[in-house]
């Protein structure tokens with residue numbers, strides 16, 4: 001069963017079992033934030049290894065590629081940290 005998640009206030013539909021990274025990509029959202037060094041965050045490996053898709057969900061930093069969508073989830077770009085890559 002699908003539903004809707006919210007990315008920076010934008011509604012994004014997802015299909016049942018879909019990852020947040022996949023749902024966002026299908027909606028044309030590929031830039032997920034900016035690293036502390038100013039590089040774009042987005043999906044690279046898709047398997048939870050590169051940490052390039054980090055986003056904030058429920059006050060925690062999580063990999064969007066490993067996060068299974070649930071209806072009503074609110075996601076934001078990760079706060080820009082000075083010590084990350």
Ligand code: FES
Pocket residue numbers: 042043044045046047048049050051052053054063064065066
């Ligand atoms: S894309 Fe590499 S950890 Fe998510």
